[in-house]
Amino acid sequence: MPYTVPKLTNFSAAALDSAVRELLSALEQESAMVASENDWKIYRDRWMARKNGVLTQLNDLWLKAAPGPSKKEVGQRVNELKGKVEHTVEATLARIQSGASSGKLAAERLDITLPGIRRPLGAEHPVIKTMNEIVSVFRNLGYSVEEGPEIETDYYNFEALNFPPNHPARDTQDTLFIVGQESKVLRDRLLLRTHTSPVQIRTMEKMKPPVRVVCPGKVHRNDAPDATHSPIFHQVEGLAVDTDITFCDLKGTLDHAMKALFGSSVKTRFYPSFFPFTEPSADVQISCIFCGGKGTRDGGPCRNCKASGWIELLGCGMVDPNVYGFVDYDPAKVSGFAFGMGVERIAILKYGVDDIQLFFNGDVRFLEQFG
Amino acid sequence: MKLSPAWLRDFVDLPIDYRRLADELTLAGVAVEGISGEGESTAYEMEITTNRPDAMNHYGVAREASALYDLPLKAIEPKLPAAQGKSDVTIDIQEPELCPRFTAREIRNATIKPSPSNIASRLQLLDQRPISNAVDATNYVLWESGKPTHVFDLDLLEGRRLVIRKAREGETLKTLDGVERKLTPEDLVVADAVKAVGLAGVMGGFDTMITEKTRNILIESAWWDPVTVRHMSKRHGLHTDASHRFERGADFESTVLSTNRVAELILTSGGGTLVGDVIDVVARKLDLAPVELDLREVYRILGEKLSTLEINRILTRLGFTLTAGSEDRYLVQIPSWRLDVEREIDIIEEIARLHGYDKFANTLPAYSGEVVEVADAQKDARLRSSLLALGYSETISLTFISKDDAKRFSTAAELDLENPISDEASVMRTSMVPGMLNMLAYNLNRGTDNVRLFEAGKVFEASGEKSVELKRIAMGATGNVNAEVVHGLAPGAAARPLSFFDLKGDVEQLLAPFAHWTFYFDSQTADYYHPGRSARAVMDGAMVAQFGQIHPEVAAARKLKQDVFVAEIYLDRLYQHDLEAVRYEPLPRFPAVERDFSFIFDDAVAFDKIRQAVDDLEIEELRSFAPVEIFRGDKVGAGKYSILMRAKLQSRERTLRDDEVAQWSAQITKALETLGGVQRA
């Protein structure tokens, strides 16, 4: 039913509002139907023809009919409508001239359910991602980052870390050695670092306290590769030495770091361990992130923590005074702590990876899961 | 290592159940890793740290429990019958440094038979195989108090004497495991008047061992130098319960007690008589120096004030003796079984662990130092994020390669491993390429045909006596670009094979942020690259990258079933350059004019020459001069190519006039013609 200009009898504001709304809605609807220049001419004439166009009718049926007191308001409204009609008619022409007719648009419709054209993004390696996360926790605590060589001397990997020559603790390191070192004195012999702890020594050699560093990096062990062993893996080592650092500070720092890494509900538990370069030494467990420390999950024992509710995560301790002797720090004046954690172990926990070899064979099917 | 919690009850009256005991021992540093069995046959799987040989037995763990729960520890007191007569066995210690103490005791007319069930079952619970009452007695004592002892068939010892000496050159000894061992003067042996009868602290001799026929027994309990035992154990590949303990340090004062305890067990089960007193030869006394303990130091290290009462209680239960000195100082006498405790800090650790680590507060230290960035952190991060954005996934490959690969992919002097994991991993990598090719092959062999990977890492080179570590990035790519795109989805949407220029574009993107004076590409690449499809990037005269298709022969040798592309970025050289400092440049206010040039050139004219010729015109208003389209084919003729190039001209000061633009265009056209170019109609 095409629009016709109604005769107005009621000139109240509400009645005028309603009449204007009706007219504008008709204007838009008819504009939308215009698909060609011919359509548009008809549309234009219908609304704007001097003879009997809608605008002309408005003059006759609304303005002239309006009683004296309403004349001014009706006049204003008719003027506004005139502007809107002219604008819409022009816009309608612009639209059909641009080719954006509804028919054409319909013909250009795409099946938007087809997949988009993606530019592939590379995936971060889960171990490096995890290592960066650990480092960033400590950077936020004011730690600098230090790096060191992967091929070390016996001195930095062992001796200065208080592993005396012939000490049984060396056996636990499964060291890979470089050939042809026999002619050198023991401390100069080259080996692949078995931990990132040598960076502690290198840092203290070049820096006086206060020292706060984290040392991320690759380490090597003589372990044949299988699901749980790899000859290469990564560690993040930390060291803080100052005039009054205590065992309580060590505990607080690592408790904070574990909460930052695994969530604020994680609890930590410290118990005695042995590392030649720290004393007292401790191992740190966190409450199992899979069963919330309960030891049971899905009605059975939690496999991730062997039902203990705890997962062992890192080693730490107060820096052994003997170590200070190697770097010319005065153990009577300074104290500090060191800690080290295996990055693969943490990544395995976080992502539930069941075979450490997946980290090192470059399998895209694995890597893409971390993109 | 297994221990029986029920056995612990011989020495301390534990009021708690075995599970809780296991947990609390662990938290005090005597780690129980697992529990098996129930009731009397409960067994703990222990993980005792290498510094605590004193806790590798029941009595030692009972002592820990006594300190932990503040309970009395019952002493081991062998009840022996009165000895008869005198023993004429003599002990001759010729190496007092390596064997400061040797204790022995003689038993006559004992009967060798299976152990009584209480002994046998305890050993069995620890996975120890009962052998005979005399041998089991030594084993029982080892697990009871940690002291390794040995029993000889006295009648098989020649000369009724034991000599502790270095082995003679060419001397041999058949050890208890039946292996005939060649000895050297580096070995320390227990010998009779004629021959070696035991490898000191490691294993006894086969020919003098206890058999069913044995009647007369000599018990040995000695203290051996830890380093000597460790060397012998390694040299002979013989790691025994005895060597494990001796090389970590045994209790010097326990030789007599352990000898007597073995004697008691043998006499109880096998009868016989004790002959003479214990023979205890001390060649050198091993005294542990007392340590000064300052309670203020305890507070300084641990951060919490513990009561003097508690500190006293803990240390006393562990066997330390405290003598109060001035102020907060104590002199602490170290028990003979704690060779690991030598310094004040060692005592502080004892206090901390028995107080309980978890009872200490968690605090965060104040800090006044500055935070320093790793030198190249920003550059590393920039390259890494670009590589990820370019679609390369991050990888880590083994740091080792094969000797063949080291030779094939590098000319650097390599570092070989003394004890490699395998031949394929016997050399420190001198190149990142073999690892990258292996990863590409790994994917292709598993049906992943479109692969883009990168690895940031180090290569290793020998430089005289030293090693040099150089940072590198390797990139690897194979397969299709837009592999996932639905063909025909949008105009031109289709997968296409990856090309040299895809890789070059990626390398250009990666190198672009680095400031330099000169930069060019040439084709002088390593011989493992396709000679016609590889390039090196030279920045200020130094090669910072080389890349391209891998030589088909190399690809074939590695069974790569499709073309693969590799790039190497030499970070040690690239990082000589700073990242370009970003400075805002005002946007142009006047319009740019573009002019196209369509030419045909001989293949010999590389685009670099064309660009150089145009650059040499030094037209200040020339903003860019870039190829837009390349065409080769019949229409152009063999050995030639058609190229459409676009010049963009723009001034910062004004709108360009038509006559100026025409003049520059003519200059460019002439330069191109001088290079042999023929303008297309």
Ligand SMILES: [Zn+2]
């Ligand atoms: Zn759990």
